[in-house]
Amino acid sequence: MITTYLVVATFLGMVVYLCYFVATSEQEVLNNSFNSRQEILIAQNYRGDILSDKGDKLATTTLDSEQNETRVYPYGEIFSHVVGFSTHGRTGVEAASNYYLITSSAPITDKVVNDVAGNKNPGDDVYTTLNTHVQETAYKALGVYDGAIIVTEPSTGKIIAMVSKPGFDPNTIDADWDSLTKDKSSGKLLNRATQGLYPPGSTFKIVTALEYIKENPDTYNNYSFQCNGRFTLGDSKIQCYHGSNHGYVDFKSSFAKSCNSSFANIGTKLNKVEFRKTLDELLFDKELPVKFVYGTSSVHMEENLSDEEIIQTSIGQGKTQITPLHLNMITCAIANNGTLMKPYVVDCVTNSNNSIVKQFKSSSYGKLMTPDEAATLQDMMKSVVTSGTATFLKNADYTSAGKTGSAEYNSKGDSHAWFTGFAPADNPKVCVTIIVEGAGSGGDYAVPMAKRLFDAYFEEYPINEE
Numbered sequence: 001m002i003t004t005y006l007v008v009a010t011f012l013g014m015v016v017y018l019c020y021f022v023a024t025s026e027q028e029v030l031n032n033s034f035n036s037r038q039e040i041l042i043a044q045n046y047r048g049d050i051l052s053d054k055g056d057k058l059a060t061t062t063l064d065s066e067q068n069e070t071r072v073y074p075y076g077e078i079f080s081h082v083v084g085f086s087t088h089g090r091t092g093v094e095a096a097s098n099y100y101l102i103t104s105s106a107p108i109t110d111k112v113v114n115d116v117a118g119n120k121n122p123g124d125d126v127y128t129t130l131n132t133h134v135q136e137t138a139y140k141a142l143g144v145y146d147g148a149i150i151v152t153e154p155s156t157g158k159i160i161a162m163v164s165k166p167g168f169d170p171n172t173i174d175a176d177w178d179s180l181t182k183d184k185s186s187g188k189l190l191n192r193a194t195q196g197l198y199p200p201g202s203t204f205k206i207v208t209a210l211e212y213i214k215e216n217p218d219t220y221n222n223y224s225f226q227c228n229g230r231f232t233l234g235d236s237k238i239q240c241y242h243g244s245n246h247g248y249v250d251f252k253s254s255f256a257k258s259c260n261s262s263f264a265n266i267g268t269k270l271n272k273v274e275f276r277k278t279l280d281e282l283l284f285d286k287e288l289p290v291k292f293v294y295g296t297s298s299v300h301m302e303e304n305l306s307d308e309e310i311i312q313t314s315i316g317q318g319k320t321q322i323t324p325l326h327l328n329m330i331t332c333a334i335a336n337n338g339t340l341m342k343p344y345v346v347d348c349v350t351n352s353n354n355s356i357v358k359q360f361k362s363s364s365y366g367k368l369m370t371p372d373e374a375a376t377l378q379d380m381m382k383s384v385v386t387s388g389t390a391t392f393l394k395n396a397d398y399t400s401a402g403k404t405g406s407a408e409y410n411s412k413g414d415s416h417a418w419f420t421g422f423a424p425a426d427n428p429k430v431c432v433t434i435i436v437e438g439a440g441s442g443g444d445y446a447v448p449m450a451k452r453l454f455d456a457y458f459e460e461y462p463i464n465e466e
Helices: 002-024 024-031 037-044 076-083 092-096 109-119 132-142 171-180 202-216 249-256 260-268 272-281 307-314 324-336 371-387 442-460
Strands: 057-063 069-072 125-128 147-152 159-165 224-227 230-231 236-241 247-250 339-341 348-349 355-359 363-367 401-406 415-423 431-434
Touching: 002 132, 002 431, 024 076, 024 415, 037 355, 057 076, 057 092, 069 224, 076 092, 076 132, 076 159, 076 171, 076 249, 076 339, 092 147, 132 442, 147 260, 147 324, 202 249, 202 307, 202 324, 202 401, 202 415, 202 442, 230 260, 230 363, 236 307, 247 249, 249 260, 249 371, 260 307, 324 339, 324 371, 324 415, 371 401, 371 415, 415 442, 431 442
Parallel strands: none
Antiparallel strands: 057 069, 125 348, 147 159, 147 431, 224 247, 230 236, 339 363, 348 355, 401 415, 415 431
16 A cells, blocks of 8 residues: 555656646757657747847748748848857757747737638747847947957846857858858857857956955055066066056056056965855856856866966966856946846747737846945946046046956967946946957957947937936
């Protein structure tokens, strides 16, 4: 009798679990390539549209007189990585929202009419958080350079723009597939904004500064250093960018002027165990709270780190690697008083009558730092614009804050140009993170691009800054 009860209980438990799994994982189950239900839905419905935040069609399905379907991407390469494609596998929003795009929530009367006519039903439409004007501005800003730009709202996590270059034309993905997959050097299919791993260069000084503040909450403002353009520790030496001599600097001016020598000195004073905890809290070597494919940022920070490794790590060089997405998330947390909102790109799903089927809302991941720590970093990032390496932004119609970076990536001293920051400085509405591959100085190349992005955002979402 006991055995019978155990068998029944086990069976009921399996049924309950199966029902729960199907209810909570319906999209994952449907998107599995082994699930034949996909083919059934595709046979019944044609793929819905993907639209911008203001209703511009980013992907649509056209039907000819014989109901043959063609997937069309009106903006071509501009949205190629973030919107993705739906053949040869799926990427971007095409992958993340596949469940909705091939499911039809059209009114039953419309479905009956289509069935009688032998036509397919329209799949549901997906409205994204992407803004066409800001996206086009980001694409044009990169120009001939490879790299990535991501624009987000720190208070919500909405992704307003995401550009990666080089790209591809999703309209010709079938014809270009062989050449794209055989090309191993350019990585045109790689979304550099989420998957590209780069040395962060001086943008990592945000992280080093945060750790110094954590370990010296009452005395960090007493810090001072005399920079002669280089720093030596044992047999290890580094120079400031292009041999700059910054002279006397305090903690804030070390950050504003991006003094490598001073930050190498700061790095030698940090507790490596505590630094590792901070890096974990900032999600280095961790999963990110996003629903799209991304690379994992990494930092080597162990107790046995050598002098050379600690000074290189402190200035964002050495073995440290970060994605533009991750750097943007850290910047957003600073702008949002320490709280990280989960980045997302899909706003809502509607049916063919434009009735909302599913509404997505912003959600908090949690605090990456305390409000006081965030406020201190905000103030330091303001000084980068007012008196540091991003003064190109100083005379804009709005205030801004940020950090530049020039990340060396080979023995020749060539560097990627970085900028990450937010605006307005005292009431952040938008965060922008930019990497320009092989361009050189972040202040010379990435900062002017950032101004174009801030301008474009405020053209679309005007504010009255007090």
